Amino acid sequence: xxxxxxxxxxxxxxxxxxxxxxxxxxxxxxxxxxxxxxxxxxxxxxxxxxxxxxxxxxxxxxxxxxxxxxxxxxxxxxxxxxxxxxxxxxxxxxxxxxxxxxxxxxxxxxxxxxxxxxxxxxxxxxxxxxxxxxxxxxxxxxxxxxxxxxxxxxxxxxxxxxxxxxxxxxxxxxxxxxxxxxxxxxxxxxxxxxxxxxxxxxxxxxxxxxxxxxxxxxxxxxxxxxxxxxxxxxxxxxxxxxxxxxxxxxxxxxxxxxxxxxxxxxxxxxxxxxxxxxxxxxxxxxxxxxxxxxxxxxxxxxxxxxxxxxxxxxxxxxxxxxxxxxxxxxxxxxxxxxxxxxxxxxxxxxxxxxxxxxxxxxxxxxxxxxxxxxxxxxxxxxxxxxxx
Numbered sequence: 104x105x106x107x108x109x110x111x112x113x114x115x116x117x118x119x120x121x122x123x124x125x126x127x128x129x130x131x132x133x134x135x136x137x138x139x140x141x142x143x144x145x146x147x148x149x150x151x152x153x154x155x156x157x158x159x160x161x162x163x164x165x166x167x168x169x170x171x172x173x174x175x176x177x178x179x180x181x182x183x184x185x186x187x188x189x190x191x192x193x194x195x196x197x198x199x200x201x202x203x204x205x206x207x208x209x210x211x212x213x214x215x216x217x218x219x220x221x222x223x224x225x226x227x228x229x230x231x232x233x234x235x236x237x238x239x240x241x242x243x244x245x246x247x248x249x250x251x252x253x254x255x256x257x258x259x260x261x262x263x264x265x266x267x268x269x270x271x272x273x274x275x276x277x278x279x280x281x282x283x284x285x286x287x288x289x290x291x292x293x294x295x296x297x298x299x300x301x302x303x304x305x306x307x308x309x310x311x312x313x314x315x316x317x318x319x320x321x322x323x324x325x326x327x328x329x330x331x332x333x334x335x336x337x338x339x340x341x342x343x344x345x346x347x348x349x350x351x352x353x354x355x356x357x358x359x360x361x362x363x364x365x366x367x368x369x370x371x372x373x374x375x376x377x378x379x380x381x382x383x384x385x386x387x388x389x390x391x392x393x394x395x396x397x398x399x400x401x402x403x404x405x406x407x408x409x410x411x412x413x414x415x416x417x418x419x420x421x422x423x424x425x426x427x428x429x430x431x432x433x434x435x436x437x438x439x440x441x442x443x444x445x446x447x448x449x450x451x452x453x454x455x456x457x458x459x460x461x462x463x464x465x466x467x468x469x470x471x472x473x474x475x476x477x478x479x480x481x482x483x484x485x486x487x488x489x490x491x
Contacts, residue, residue: 110125110126111123111124111125111126111193111195112124113191117172117176118176118179118180120176120179120189120191120192120201121191121192122172122191122192122194123191123192123193123194124193124194125193125194125195127195128194128195132164132168135164135167136160136164139159139160139163139164139253140156140157140160143253144156144159144160144163144246144249144250144253147249147252147253148245148246148249151246155246158246159246159249159250162247162250163250163253163254166231166250166254167254167257168194170224170227170254170257170258170261171194171198171199171261172192172194172199173223173224173227174199174220174221174223174224174227174261174265175192175199175200175201175220176192176201176223177219177220177222177223178201178203178216178217178219178220179192179201180219181215181216181219182201182203182207182216185207185208185209185212185215185216186208187203187204187205187206187207187208187212187216188203188204188205189201189202189203189204190202190203190204198261201220203216206289206344206347210280210281210283210284210289210292211280211284213276213279213280213283214277214280214281214284216276217273217274217276217277217280218273218277220265220273221261221262221263221265221266221273221274222262224258224259224261224262224265225258225259225262227254227258228254228255228256228258228259228262229255230255231251231252231254231255231258232251232252232255234251235248235249235251235252235255238251267303268296268299269296269299269300269302269303269304269333269337270293270296270297270299270300270337270340271300271333271336271337271340272300272303272333275296275297275299275300275337276296278295278296278299279292279293279295279296280292282295282296289344289348290344290345290348293340293341293344294341297337297338297340297341300333300334300336300337301334301337301338303330303333304330304331304333304334304337305330305334306330307326307327307329307330307333308326308327308330308331308334310323310326311323311324311325311326311327311328311330312327314326315327342473345473345476346437346438346441346473347438349473349476350436350437350438350473351438352436353436353437354433354434354435354436354437355431355432355433355434355435355436355437355440355452355454355464356433356434356454356461356462357437358437358464358468358469358472359433359454359461359462359463359464360462360463360464360468361461361462363389363460363462363463364379364383364385364388365388365389365390365391365460366379366388366389366390366391366400366418367390367391367392367418368390368392368397368417368418368419368422369417369418369419370417370418371413371414371415371416371417371418372405372408372412372413372414372416372417372418372421373413373414375388375400375405375418376405376413380402386401386402387399387401387402387451387463387465388400388401389453389460389463390418390422391460394459395458395459396425396453396455396458396459396460397422397424397425398422398423398424398425398426399422399423399429399453400418400421400422400423401423401451404421404422404423405421407421408421425455425458428447428449429449429451429452429453430452430453430454430455431443431452431453431454431455431464432454432455432456433454433456433461433462437469440452440464440469441469444466450465450466450467451463451464451465451466452464452465
């Protein structure tokens with residue numbers, strides 16, 4: 104999520120939760136506003152002035168904005184009730200998300216956290232529907248009544264869509280909580296729920312393609328986008344759960360490569376490339392002198408030096424000195440390392456203690472190991488746990 108919503112900006116804080124808006128949400132908000140102004144309200148109440156339609160659109164969009172925040176606040180407040188930290192609430196292209204800092208510890212906690220959002224949307228649908236009915240009795244219909252009707256309908260649709268049993272929608276999380284409660288295996292429950300999300304995603308994309316062929320361009324394109332988002336979200340959520348299950352409390356020192364190829368500061372770049380990098384098939388080399396780690400050199404650093412100067416340029420002239428970004432302690436949790444990779448984009452790390460190089464570890468090492476464990480399944484988890 105950090106990467107996904109890196110451009111989001113906090114606009115207000117409610118109940119201690121930062122409400123952020125991603126630039127992508129501005130696009131969908133503009134499209135909805137245009138649709139309300141041009142079609143929805145003029146068709147429902149023909150003959151009104153453009154200023155009236157504009158006022159209805161502004162009121163409708165503001166209350167729709169509040170409705171989305173209310174839906175996500177329900178998730179966040181329920182999560183807080185169960186001791187699950189929420190980083191904030193972000194509105195983006197496909198709606199909103201309450202960014203939980205960690206997964207709930209119990210299946211029933213997940214159930215109520217997931218259910219809270221749709222319940223809030225249903226409550227808002229009932230409230231706006233009641234406002235519309237009362238207003239119609241008191242003032243005999245009109246612009247305000249139509250806005251309330253629209254908000255009642257949109258909140259009902261929001262609740263029902265989110266209740267679809269397709270992970271990572273709220274309904275999919277409810278399904279996962281039920282499966283988790285029955286089996287006691289959160290990973291297996293996540294895998295089953297993610298498959299339901301995949302089925303829904305492909306179904307939406309199929310309907311979208313059918314719509315495109317039938318000339319319903321905007322609706323078809325939108326269904327394809329939502330399907331792609333659900334598919335990507337289901338896969339990424341499943342991978343995140345696999346990482347938590349497989350790696351758990353394991354530390355970097357359990358997976359680091361200890362037989363590290365190093366170079367000295369007096370080595371020429373030509374020798375480094377030919378005798379070390381090409382010979383060992385590596386592009387990242389720690390620089391060590393008398394057992395003391397000085398830094399590292401990699402292909403990005405080499406690219407800054409013209410090839411004809413490699414023979415008379417030494418590693419000492421250009422190597423990158425020790426930096427916190429590339430050095431990690433041996434007792435760092437692997438899950439923490441994944442977070443650092445997501446935040447910084449750094450893919451290779453030296454495992455260091457008191458300026459002594461203990462090993463190296465890279466994103467490719469982690470993903471390869473994760474893939475192996477996924478292929479081995481539960482037996483692989485048991486073997487990995489036994490080895491540590």
